[in-house]
Amino acid sequence: MDSTVDLGDPAAYVKAPPFELWYRMRADAPVQHSTPARLGIEFWSVTGYHEMRSVLNDGETFGSRYGAFLGFAPQARDPAWQRMLVVTDGPRQWV
Structure with a gap:
């Protein structure tokens, strides 16, 4: 499609x-x-x-090892995004 x-x-x-x-x-x-x-x-x-x-x-x-940057330039990523549930995997998500 x-x-x-x-x-x-x-x-x-x-x-x-x-x-x-x-x-x-x-x-x-x-x-x-x-x-x-x-x-x-x-x-x-x-x-x-x-x-x-x-x-x-x-x-x-x-995996989300590269984080999220939809809507923003990759160089402008916020480190706080790495703690959001949507961009965590495996054990980091289970805590």
């Missing part, structure tokens, strides 16, 4: 969350690669249940 909506564009979320788009993504392309023009950073959207379980259970391949 090649989305016509730029998932990195805040305007896509102004009126309301794009539930219809997310429904189509889950049905047609539960794993989708994006490079939003505004961000210039590549990322993967994983919207399918089984696909997401696979990702969450494979911290070696899909």
